[in-house]
Amino acid sequence: MDEPIVFLNAVSTTYEGEFVPALSHITLCLRAGDRLAVVGPNGAGKTTLLEVVNGLLPATKGQVHVFGQSIARHGHRLRARIAYMAQDMFFDASTPFLAQDVVASVQYGQIGVFHWPSRADKQRVCEALEAVDVIHLRRRPIGRLSGGQQRKILLARALAQGARLLLLDEPTANLDPEAKLDVARIVCDVEDRLDASTIVVSHEGGPLLDDAQRLARIEAGTITHEGPMDALRQHLIGQAV
Ligand SMILES: Nc1ncnc2c1ncn2[C@@H]1O[C@H](COP(=O)(O)OP(=O)(O)O)[C@@H](O)[C@H]1O
Numbered sequence: 147m148d149e150p151i152v153f154l155n156a157v158s159t160t161y162e163g164e165f166v167p168a169l170s171h172i173t174l175c176l177r178a179g180d181r182l183a184v185v186g187p188n189g190a191g192k193t194t195l196l197e198v199v200n201g202l203l204p205a206t207k208g209q210v211h212v213f214g215q216s217i218a219r220h221g222h223r224l225r226a227r228i229a230y231m232a233q234d235m236f237f238d239a240s241t242p243f244l245a246q247d248v249v250a251s252v253q254y255g256q257i258g259v260f261h262w263p264s265r266a267d268k269q270r271v272c273e274a275l276e277a278v279d280v281i282h283l284r285r286r287p288i289g290r291l292s293g294g295q296q297r298k299i300l301l302a303r304a305l306a307q308g309a310r311l312l313l314l315d316e317p318t319a320n321l322d323p324e325a326k327l328d329v330a331r332i333v334c335d336v337e338d339r340l341d342a343s344t345i346v347v348s349h350e351g352g353p354l355l356d357d358a359q360r361l362a363r364i365e366a367g368t369i370t371h372e373g374p375m376d377a378l379r380q381h382l383i384g385q386a387v
């Protein structure tokens with residue numbers, strides 16, 4: 147069988163200054179092409195899990211491997227290959243960037259801040275904006291866009307990055323039902339185009355969860371259930387909120 151895209155082996159982590167671990171003994175495996183939905187109440191550890199996967203928060207016990215490599219050892223290099231949409235990421239009206247700048251900024255890691263993007267780099271940004279159906283918004287200040295539009299720009303950013311692992315933290319929270327569906331459709335499209343795998347976190351149900359192959363429920367820092375979506379859907383989605 148293929149090597150997992152994400153593998154957590156008995157991972158625990160405790161925030162600095164805290165005594166109780168925010169995550170305890172988590173073992174998880176995400177296979178290529180799969181979408182894993184992580185549900186659980188507020189404060190359960192869902193955001194913490196994503197931060198441990200991308201290495202922004204170190205595991206105090208256990209091992210985290212992404213694309214077969216240790217995130218503790220190769221975090222910087224691996225994070226360039228991971229698209230992370232943080233929870234509540236929202237640009238206010240004073241943010242001095244255009245939508246297209248936000249998408250293009252994902253390339254700084256590859257081309258450097260002090261280099262002009264090439265024609266091919268700019269092309270990639272345009273293609274990503276087109277794929278997500280927001281090319282018409284490219285010259286608008288990002289902070290003037292609605293929450294749903296900003297979410298789409300961030301998905302275009304992930305697409306321009308070409309990352310084959312998407313970590314999405316509550317990507318449809320506070321969106322209206324139509325925008326939720328739009329974002330779910332775009333995530334499917336990005337997964338297909340890039341052959342990407344996804345971990346999507348949500349404290350509510352919704353179309354993004356419905357299409358996941360696997361489901362995990364976290365409570366108080368531990369996984370209470372994990373398995374194929376079909377087997378757990380009935381049992382868990384009702385408790386997801
Ligand atoms: N920076 C931090 N320092 C200390 N504790 C934190 C920090 N961030 C989160 N926590 C705690 O860790 C637990 C899990 O939080 P979080 O992962 O944000 O939960 P969720 O995303 O499921 O709502 C909570 O008890 C929260 O208060």
Ligand SMILES: [Mg+2]
Nearest residue numbers: 192193194233
């Ligand atoms: Mg959270």
